[in-house]
Amino acid sequence: MSGESDLIMTAAHLDLQQQMLQAHAAGLTWRAVGTQSRMQSFVPPTKAGDVLLSTAELQQIHWIDAEDRTCEVDAGLSPATLHAALDEYGLMLGHSGCNDDVGTIGGLLNSGAPSLLAGSCGLPRDQVLGATWLLGDGRVIRSGARVVKSVAGYDVSRLLLSAQGQLAVGLRFILRLRPRPSDLRWYVLPTALQRPPASWRPRADFQQDGRRFAAWEGCDSPLPLAQSISSHEGDTAWKLARQQCIVAKHWVATPGPWQAQEMQAAGLSMQQCLIFDHLAHQSAWPQLAEDISLPAGSAVLPHRQASPWLAAMRQALLRS
Amino acid sequence: MSDFLQQLRAVVGDRFVLTNPASLLAYESDALTLFRCQPAAVVLPENKLQVAACVKILHQAQIPFAARGAGTGLSGGALVPAGGVILAMARMRRILEINADGGWAVVEPGVVNAELGRQVAPLGLRYAPDPASQTVSTLGGNAAENSGGPQCFLHGTTSQHILAAEVVLADGRLQTWGTATSFSDPLDLRGFLLGSEGTVGVIVALTVRLIPSPPSIVTLMAAFDSVATACASVSSIVSAGQQPVALEVMDQKTIHAVEASVYRAGLPKDAGAVLIVEVEGVAERTHKDAEAIEKILRQHNPMSIEKADTPEKRVAVWKGRKGAGGALGQLGPDSFVMDGVVPRSKLVEIMDYVDEIEQKFGLKIANLFHAGDGNIHPHITYDASDADEVELVEEAGTKILRKCLELGGSITGEHGVGLEKQHLMAEQFSADEIQIMESLRAVLNPQNLLNPDKGLPMKRGCAEAFHRHHRSAT
Numbered sequence: 001m002s003g004e005s006d007l008i009m010t011a012a013h014l015d016l017q018q019q020m021l022q023a024h025a026a027g028l029t030w031r032a033v034g035t036q037s038r039m040q041s042f043v044p045p046t047k048a049g050d051v052l053l054s055t056a057e058l059q060q061i062h063w064i065d066a067e068d069r070t071c072e073v074d075a076g077l078s079p080a081t082l083h084a085a086l087d088e089y090g091l092m093l094g095h096s097g098c099n100d101d102v103g104t105i106g107g108l109l110n111s112g113a114p115s116l117l118a119g120s121c122g123l124p125r126d127q128v129l130g131a132t133w134l135l136g137d138g139r140v141i142r143s144g145a146r147v148v149k150s151v152a153g154y155d156v157s158r159l160l161l162s163a164q165g166q167l168a169v170g171l172r173f174i175l176r177l178r179p180r181p182s183d184l185r186w187y188v189l190p191t192a193l194q195r196p197p198a199s200w201r202p203r204a205d206f207q208q209d210g211r212r213f214a215a216w217e218g219c220d221s222p223l224p225l226a227q228s229i230s231s232h233e234g235d236t237a238w239k240l241a242r243q244q245c246i247v248a249k250h251w252v253a254t255p256g257p258w259q260a261q262e263m264q265a266a267g268l269s270m271q272q273c274l275i276f277d278h279l280a281h282q283s284a285w286p287q288l289a290e291d292i293s294l295p296a297g298s299a300v301l302p303h304r305q306a307s308p309w310l311a312a313m314r315q316a317l318l319r320s
Numbered sequence: 321m322s323d324f325l326q327q328l329r330a331v332v333g334d335r336f337v338l339t340n341p342a343s344l345l346a347y348e349s350d351a352l353t354l355f356r357c358q359p360a361a362v363v364l365p366e367n368k369l370q371v372a373a374c375v376k377i378l379h380q381a382q383i384p385f386a387a388r389g390a391g392t393g394l395s396g397g398a399l400v401p402a403g404g405v406i407l408a409m410a411r412m413r414r415i416l417e418i419n420a421d422g423g424w425a426v427v428e429p430g431v432v433n434a435e436l437g438r439q440v441a442p443l444g445l446r447y448a449p450d451p452a453s454q455t456v457s458t459l460g461g462n463a464a465e466n467s468g469g470p471q472c473f474l475h476g477t478t479s480q481h482i483l484a485a486e487v488v489l490a491d492g493r494l495q496t497w498g499t500a501t502s503f504s505d506p507l508d509l510r511g512f513l514l515g516s517e518g519t520v521g522v523i524v525a526l527t528v529r530l531i532p533s534p535p536s537i538v539t540l541m542a543a544f545d546s547v548a549t550a551c552a553s554v555s556s557i558v559s560a561g562q563q564p565v566a567l568e569v570m571d572q573k574t575i576h577a578v579e580a581s582v583y584r585a586g587l588p589k590d591a592g593a594v595l596i597v598e599v600e601g602v603a604e605r606t607h608k609d610a611e612a613i614e615k616i617l618r619q620h621n622p623m624s625i626e627k628a629d630t631p632e633k634r635v636a637v638w639k640g641r642k643g644a645g646g647a648l649g650q651l652g653p654d655s656f657v658m659d660g661v662v663p664r665s666k667l668v669e670i671m672d673y674v675d676e677i678e679q680k681f682g683l684k685i686a687n688l689f690h691a692g693d694g695n696i697h698p699h700i701t702y703d704a705s706d707a708d709e710v711e712l713v714e715e716a717g718t719k720i721l722r723k724c725l726e727l728g729g730s731i732t733g734e735h736g737v738g739l740e741k742q743h744l745m746a747e748q749f750s751a752d753e754i755q756i757m758e759s760l761r762a763v764l765n766p767q768n769l770l771n772p773d774k775g776l777p778m779k780r781g782c783a784e785a786f787h788r789h790h791r792s793a794t
Contacts, residue, residue: 067559067665068694090561122480125508141753147661149477149693150730151466151515152737152748153775154757158479158511179561307507309763316759 009140012057013171020169021138023051030136032165034076034104053134053169055106061085062172069177070129070146075106075170092180094121106170109161121178130174131157136167137318146174159313167314324381328363328405331373336364336411347388347406348399351453353704354656354714355396355739362406368486368494368524371407375522376492378405379769386771387522389430389461392453394657395738397465397517397774404772407522409460415439416525423530424483429460429523436528445530448475451734452642460523466515468734470566470598470641473692477734479514481529487513487521490770498527512760517736518771520764534600537565538610539628539637542617543591547571547687550593551667553620554691557597558664562613567692568596568641574648574686574699578640581647585640591623595691596641644688645699651684652701656713659735660724664694673723674698681716695733696724722747737775745777 009017023030030051058074061082065071066089073082079093079100086092095108095115108124115124130144133156143156160168329337338344339361348358360383365371378385384404391398400406413430420443427436433454436447450469451457457467463485468477475481484498498510513520544550550569557567570578575587575594587594595617599609610627617625628634649655662670671687674696678685689696698720702713721731721744731737731744745754757776762768 065663065665067555068663069558070663122476126476126480135756139752141750141756143753145661145730145748147663147694147729147733149468149472149661149690149695149733151477151734152730152732152741153745153753154760155466155479155511155515156753156757156760158508159760162506162508162511179563307509309507309509312763313507313760316763317756 010058010060013134013140015057016053016055016169016171017134017138017140019051019053020134020136023053024137032106032110032169034107034110035102037103037107053165055169055171056104058106058171064089064091064177066091068148069179070148070174071177072146072172072174073105074172076104079103079105079108086177087180089177090180091177093124093175094127094178095124105173105175109173110164110170112162112164125158125161127176128157128161128173129176131160131170132172133160133168134171135317136314139319140171144174148176163310163313166310167317322381324377324383325361327377328361328374331377332363332365332370336366338362338364347391347408350388350391350393350396350398350738352394352396352656352738352740353654354710355399357399357402359400359406360403362408364408364411366411368412368488371412371522371524372488372492372494374407375488375490379491379767382767382769384769384772386774387429387460387464387518389458389464390432390453390456392457393461393465393738394659394735395465395517395732395740397736397738397771398461399739401772409458412460412524413458418443418530420445420530424527425530426525426527427459428525429458429463431459433457433459433462440530441533443530444533446533447481447528448472448531449478449481452645454642459526459528463514463523463526464516464518465734465736468690468693468695470568470596470638470690472734473567473690474563474565474600475531479511482510482514482526483529484527485510485513485521485523486525487523489521490765490767494524495521509764512764515736516761517738517775519761519774520770522770534606536603536606537598537600537634538606539634540597540610540614540617541587541626541628541637542595542597543588543623543625544593544595544620545623546592547671548668549620549622550595551671551691553595553617553622554667555665556616556619557613558692560612560616562599562609562616564597564599564609564613564692566596566598567690569687569689569691570594570596570641570644571687573651573684574644574688577647577651577686578644581643581650583640583643583647585636587640588624596637641688645697648686648699648701651686652703654702654704656700656702656717657735658696658698658700658717658720659732660696660698660721660729661733662694662696662724662727662729664692666727666729667691667694667696670696670720670723670727670729674720677716677719681712683713683716685716690733693733694729696720718744739774742773742775742777745775 020030028051029049030053033052033054035056055075058076060074061077062072064085069091082093082105083100094117096117109128128144129148130142130146132140132142134140144150145152161170325337325339344358344362347362349356363374365374384400385407386398386400387407387409388398389409409430411430412428414428415431415436416426416428418425418440425436425440433451436459440446448471449462449467450471451462451467452469462478463482466477466479484496486494486496488494497513542553547569554567557564571593572591575589575591578584579587579589597613599606599613614625628637645657674685674687684701686699687696688699700713700716702709704710721741724731725747731741731748737745754776
């Protein structure tokens with residue numbers, strides 16, 4: 001990337017830009033969406049009156065650079081399409097989760113959706129190296145860089161992504177890629193409470209139905225008690241893991257210091273609390289509570305309110 | 321004595337407000353000595369409440385200020401303009417909590433990177449980011465710069481290992497951004513803070529991610545006749561789908577400097593370049609990967625391949641690599657350590673260009689770099705008492721970074737923009753993109769008191785606040 005923008009806007013980009021300018025001129029609130037497959041479970045639902053700016057028509061893979069392990073794709077591309085394209089190069093996005101068939105890359109990155117590979121690859125957002133954004137006043141800017149490492153300027157990508165389509169519309173993303181594991185083996189541990197030894201670092205790890213599933217790459221026998229249930233990505237365990245990702249993300253976790261403060265403020269003891277691991281909008285709680293059978297005496301902490309900084313940040317992104 | 325200094329003394333105690341010019345000398349620059357400016361005072365708070373109280377006083381008095389860790393930064397980021405105050409975090413070096421089961425620790429910003437590693441190692445854990453300065457540099461400074469290091473090729477930079485940060489805002493308010501167990505916040509200000517070079521908040525506590533220590537590590541050291549061959553072998557390793565932890569290259573000048581120093585690691589002095597490759601993980605896999613990588617290396621006709629198969633040998637290799645920056649200090653009175661990034665596939669091209677610049681400008685440039693990330697660190701030796709040479713060094717540095725941009729890269733991979741690279745920001749980003757960054761910063765640092773004029777291009781007239789250092793000839 002360098003200096004003044006040389007971005008080529010496609011007809012779909014220009015259409016979105018036009019919609020944004022109209023919304024801006026009319027003083028309407030807008031919200032970026034993909035196919036809306038992650039609404040309710042990962043991001044707050046849209047409000048009546050919101051102008052929805054859908055990136056679902058932006059579906060291009062602009063380039064895949066196998067040597068540098070990077071690619072640039074449109075926000076509306078489905079993760080499943082990208083996975084298939086990367087397969088040809090022996091590469092993968094460091095992500096595996098639910099909604100990959102019906103959702104979009106933009107939705108995946110904006111929603112903060114979980115990944116079964118978060119332990120080894122980080123979160124979906126950690127794979128973003130750079131992005132192209134449509135701002136509320138119709139301007140198009142880029143953030144980040146094309147290379148795997150850059151600390152020039154602020155990390156605007158992360159900030160805009162975390163606002164879940166309320167600060168800017170992500171049009172294109174430059175993503176870090178990883179070699180596709182050739183030998184990913186799944187193991188099931190007899191009980192969910194059984195933890196792998198600390199020295200093992202599973203590629204994925206989740207609980208379901210009182211059992212704990214974990215995957216290691218290229219390891220024949222990671223734990224004596226574990227039962228190997230598969231040896232390749234793509235078979236039953238992997239699919240099951242993807243389907244159950246929503247449930248898996250709500251592990252009972254050891255509370256961190258900040259959660260402890262919240263619990264104290266809510267008058268709850270550690271034992272009473274089930275710590276929800278990350279974003280789940282309030283409207284989705286009842287169903288989730290049923291899905292994961294909350295233990296007796298559990299309480300659900302309220303989801304954090306919208307950031308008090310959001311309005312100021314939104315204003316800052318408009319031309320002064 | 322100024323009112324604000326009296327108030328600061330009341331908060332932290334007389335002996336922790338330094339105003340004596342001799343005491344301030346150590347704070348007039350960071351490890352990039354090209355820029356210098358002596359602060360009006362240095363304040364050493366003991367805890368976050370003292371930091372918040374000090375910031376309130378400075379905010380009220382409209383005094384510019386900046387936080388500083390160990391001062392190992394390489395872009396002039398920890399300097400304040402004349403009349404400003406440095407908040408030195410040297411007394412805030414407590415590890416407040418280690419949660420081995422949860423895989424995190426809470427630390428104060430003055431904790432030295434390697435010290436955290438030492439404390440968690442007996443628990444089978446580690447903190448992954450490993451800048452070469454890790455035996456001295458602090459976690460607060462690492463977070464502010466989003467530091468990298470050799471292992472970042474696999475594990476990612478600092479921002480992927482900081483789960484939460486407690487910060488004092490420019491007006492003295494305390495806030496916490498991020499959580500230890502949550503994957504994301506409603507607005508990721510934690511992510512915006514990391515790498516912001518101290519311009520959006522003063523870090524007073526960090527929740528850092530700890531990962532299990534690997535059960536097995538294998539380190540290979542391959543000697544090649546040239547840097548180009550070493551880079552070609554890096555490309556082959558990556559193309560083969562291997563995922564080592566680190567891929568590090570040192571050229572011949574660096575090898576000689578290391579071997580002539582206390583960091584000597586038994587590097588082959590006749591080699592044109594040395595490549596260090598490290599793999600880690602489950603023992604069976606690690607050994608298989610190391611064998612596969614060795615096979616790839618042999619296809620590039622190495623002069624030798626050594627396996628550091630004991631912890632002692634491995635420590636020696638890394639002592640050499642991480643001490644290389646210090647060892648290069650013996651090549652001349654002053655050093656300018658650069659930092660640029662190119663796509664990995666352009667490494668040979670950029671290294672050829674660095675050679676061309678060395679010849680054209682008649683400078684001495686040694687090279688050591690994170691080859692896996694395409695992150696180069698040309699190390700220019702010069703004499704700061706020679707004003708002409710200083711100008712030449714700056715011009716050479718600018719040309720190299722411009723070439724990085726031309727090749728699709730970035731002007732900085734881990735050292736930050738600081739004062740050094742501001743003039744190049746407008747070549748990496750458009751006017752709109754810079755304006756957006758300024759506007760976002762202004763939300764959190766509206767009066768630009770917090771580490772003013774760093775990271776983004778300065779407004780006209782601000783540049784004079786910091787002067788380039790031309791050491792007087794003795």
